[in-house]
Amino acid sequence: MRKDRRAFLKVSAVAAGTLAAGAAPAADYRRVDNFLQTYGVLVDTVLCVGCRKCEQACQVANGPCDRDPELLLDRSVFDTPRRPDECAYTVVNRFADPDSPNRSYWIKSQCMHCNEPACVSACIVGALTKDHRGPVVYDTWECIGCRYCFLACPFDIPAYEYANPLDPQVRKCTFCHDRFSDRGFRPACVKVCPGGALTFGARGELIDLAFIRIKQSPDRYIDRIYGQHEVGGTSWMYLTGTDFANTSLPEVIDRPISDLTETIQHGVFKSFVPPIALYGLLGLIMHSLKDTKREAGKNHDKQV
Amino acid sequence: MISKFETVPIRTKFFTKGTSILAVMAGLGILGYVYRLFFGLEAATNLSNAYPWGIWKTINVVAGVALAAAGFTTAAVADIFHRERYHVLVRPAILTAMLGYTFAVIGLIADLGRYYNIWHPIIPSMWQGDSVLFEVGMCVMMYLCVLYIEFLPTIVEHYRDGVRLPGLLSCLNSLVESLLEVCERYLIRFISLFIIAGVVLSCLHQSSLGALMLVAPTKMHPIWNTPMSPVLFLFSAIAVGFPILIFELILISRTFHRPPPIPLLSNVARYVPVLLGVYLAVRIGDLTLREVWPNVMEGTFASFAFIFEIVVGVILPIILLSRDRLRQSASWLLVGSVLVILGVIVNRVNVFLVAYRPLYAVSPYFPSIIEITVTVGLISIMILIYRFFIVRLPVLPRASQLQSASSEEPKPLATQLKGE
Numbered sequence: 186m187r188k189d190r191r192a193f194l195k196v197s198a199v200a201a202g203t204l205a206a207g208a209a210p211a212a213d214y215r216r217v218d219n220f221l222q223t224y225g226v227l228v229d230t231v232l233c234v235g236c237r238k239c240e241q242a243c244q245v246a247n248g249p250c251d252r253d254p255e256l257l258l259d260r261s262v263f264d265t266p267r268r269p270d271e272c273a274y275t276v277v278n279r280f281a282d283p284d285s286p287n288r289s290y291w292i293k294s295q296c297m298h299c300n301e302p303a304c305v306s307a308c309i310v311g312a313l314t315k316d317h318r319g320p321v322v323y324d325t326w327e328c329i330g331c332r333y334c335f336l337a338c339p340f341d342i343p344a345y346e347y348a349n350p351l352d353p354q355v356r357k358c359t360f361c362h363d364r365f366s367d368r369g370f371r372p373a374c375v376k377v378c379p380g381g382a383l384t385f386g387a388r389g390e391l392i393d394l395a396f397i398r399i400k401q402s403p404d405r406y407i408d409r410i411y412g413q414h415e416v417g418g419t420s421w422m423y424l425t426g427t428d429f430a431n432t433s434l435p436e437v438i439d440r441p442i443s444d445l446t447e448t449i450q451h452g453v454f455k456s457f458v459p460p461i462a463l464y465g466l467l468g469l470i471m472h473s474l475k476d477t478k479r480e481a482g483k484n485h486d487k488q489v
Numbered sequence: 490m491i492s493k494f495e496t497v498p499i500r501t502k503f504f505t506k507g508t509s510i511l512a513v514m515a516g517l518g519i520l521g522y523v524y525r526l527f528f529g530l531e532a533a534t535n536l537s538n539a540y541p542w543g544i545w546k547t548i549n550v551v552a553g554v555a556l557a558a559a560g561f562t563t564a565a566v567a568d569i570f571h572r573e574r575y576h577v578l579v580r581p582a583i584l585t586a587m588l589g590y591t592f593a594v595i596g597l598i599a600d601l602g603r604y605y606n607i608w609h610p611i612i613p614s615m616w617q618g619d620s621v622l623f624e625v626g627m628c629v630m631m632y633l634c635v636l637y638i639e640f641l642p643t644i645v646e647h648y649r650d651g652v653r654l655p656g657l658l659s660c661l662n663s664l665v666e667s668l669l670e671v672c673e674r675y676l677i678r679f680i681s682l683f684i685i686a687g688v689v690l691s692c693l694h695q696s697s698l699g700a701l702m703l704v705a706p707t708k709m710h711p712i713w714n715t716p717m718s719p720v721l722f723l724f725s726a727i728a729v730g731f732p733i734l735i736f737e738l739i740l741i742s743r744t745f746h747r748p749p750p751i752p753l754l755s756n757v758a759r760y761v762p763v764l765l766g767v768y769l770a771v772r773i774g775d776l777t778l779r780e781v782w783p784n785v786m787e788g789t790f791a792s793f794a795f796i797f798e799i800v801v802g803v804i805l806p807i808i809l810l811s812r813d814r815l816r817q818s819a820s821w822l823l824v825g826s827v828l829v830i831l832g833v834i835v836n837r838v839n840v841f842l843v844a845y846r847p848l849y850a851v852s853p854y855f856p857s858i859i860e861i862t863v864t865v866g867l868i869s870i871m872i873l874i875y876r877f878f879i880v881r882l883p884v885l886p887r888a889s890q891l892q893s894a895s896s897e898e899p900k901p902l903a904t905q906l907k908g909e
């Protein structure tokens with residue numbers, strides 16, 4: 186996998202280089218403060234007890250589908266892995282600890298509210314936007330329902346209301362952004378979590394907190410924060426006690442997912458120079474070949 | 490596209506046994522389409538959160554646009570590079586492209602969840618320059634306009650001697666007539682500007698279609714996960730331009746019992762192995778540079794799909810169409826061009842469906858009956874309209890002219906490429 190990726194980069198570099206010398210990586214200006222001031226949540230999977238209260242709270246606060254909140258605490262669902270969907274913006278899954286088979290981990294998944302979200306870069310109309318405070322927000326009115334954001338999201342988060350013929354929406358965790366400016370705001374799931382597994386705060390402070398926990402009990406945590414660098418950093422970050430490969434956290438790249446496509450786009454359309462140059466070149470060819478060909482064309486017509 | 494040849498309607502009966510079968514499939518397709526509009530995507534398709542793009546996008550839109558590339562390749566060769574002998578191909582090529590793109594958009598509407606918002610990308614406040622899809626959408630939309638303009642001369646020519654609309658519509662006769670006159674006076678005079686724009690727009694979006702899946706680098710099978718993808722898409726679209734025309738003209742000659750214009754077709758067919766060869770070379774170079782040959786040999790469905798795509802869709806037609814003897818036979822020309830077309834369709838399906846590996850796929854995607862019905866139905870409608878146009882409008886040259894269009898000895902390819 187790693188080798189694969191290096192070779193990919195190698196070819197990318199060649200391709201991008203030939204495209205347009207000097208087309209800067211697209212999103213540079215957004216990287217200025219490394220997203221330390223934006224809000225995020227630290228998910229400490231070592232402290233998670235798998236009670237599913239966060240799922241229930243999310244359903245009550247945002248739930249788009251009518252589901253009995255009581256059923257949402259049933260732990261038998263852990264037998265089959267689930268993904269967040271149009272009726273559940275967040276789901277908790279159980280994983281066996283490969284080192285001690287009797288122990289389990291639970292991992293809550295939801296939209297990661299990436300720093301440089303692939304879905305936002307991909308959306309054809311800008312229906313998805315990155316709020317400067319952290320959340321990645323969806324605007325139903327603009328969306329055309331192309332579902333390109335689904336392909337782009339490296340965590341496979343967006344879900345669709347396929348059953349709705351007239352007014353289907355893209356559904357994903359909202360970070361409860363509509364209540365963001367409330368006093369003492371915390372997302373519904375964070376507020377309810379009994380084990381202290383979820384912490385809401387500025388992303389930079391969360392990273393510090395995570396490293397403090399790792400330092401305090403190095404035997405319980407692995408020495409990495411998932412989401413610190415993954416896909417250019419995410420608002421939601423994870424601490425685990427086992428290698429990421431044993432969890433549902435997918436193996437991704439450390440650069441923003443949309444780097445390559447944005448470099449290509451901006452290279453081709455840099456002030457529209459390449460298309461206009463091509464237009465001019467073709468026009469020149471068309472014009473200059475015309476005269477030499479007119480004679481030939483006349484002869485040809487005579488023959489026919 | 491003022492035709493330098495006299496083009497005439499074929500003038501024959503529209504309905505035959507073949508057309509009735511097509512009409513039935515078209516009808517079923519329309520039913521499926523209406524069903525989707527009323528009952529939604531879940532009822533009509535097998536799309537899911539894991540596989541959000543199905544055959545409507547892959548075959549109707551992406552492959553459809555690739556197969557409609559004949560429009561810009563022929564315009565470039567005949568009108569920009571002034572190879573007059575290929576002028577006879579321009580009108581059928583423009584017609585193909587116009588229908589191909591129109592039906593790509595119709596197929597897209599079925600697939601969009603909020604299809605009534607399809608116009609949103611035009612609105613400047615919603616422009617999204619980071620998005621590959623935005624570029625594809627804008628270019629396709631503009632190119633569609635260009636294609637309609639390029640097709641205008643055919644219509645103007647037909648109705649020059651007076652518009653006679655049937656029944657009540659006849660009161661619009663003079664209005665339509667003056668409209669056509671305006672078109673003739675202003676649009677057609679400047680048609681070269683549109684022709685060049687068409688070629689530029691095509692190069693842009695044909696390659697961008699290849700960039701679409703680059704936004705999912707972590708979810709793609711390594712074989713197709715290449716930054717060269719835009720180049721490969723553009724090259725294969727250029728390579729499939731002539732095969733589509735060969736395919737159409739041979740089928741036309743069979744259905745209307747006209748002799749196939751072998752000299753012309755075998756003449757254009759000579760370019761196909763060259764274009765495919767370039768494509769193949771880039772493809773192999775890319776696989777080698779990225780060191781993914783082990784993935785080609787891994788024996789999974791994806792690797793077989795790749796081998797099929799390359800061997801049947803690229804290598805085989807190169808072998809067939811580079812033989813002089815085979816290029817003189819209508820049947821072999823047909824086989825060769827069908828293989829190229831198949832190769833491009835399989836390639837697009839591979840990139841968008843086979844190579845895509847979502848994180849939480851429960852079962853692989855396979856299109857539903859309704860999805861297939863709609864796809865087949867839209868293609869049938871397209872063929873019916875094509876037939877209607879060539880029967881009623883001056884699209885094709887007289888059979889005799891087609892025959893003699895390229896009767897002079899073809900020069901060796903090298904001198905051809907250098908220019909006569």
Ligand code: SF4
Nearest residue numbers: 296297298299304338
């Ligand atoms: S996790 Fe997916 S949906 Fe959420 S912000 Fe990142 S790319 Fe977008």
Ligand code: SF4
Nearest residue numbers: 308328329331332334
């Ligand atoms: S489905 Fe909507 S939000 Fe997603 S990319 Fe398309 S327009 Fe944007």
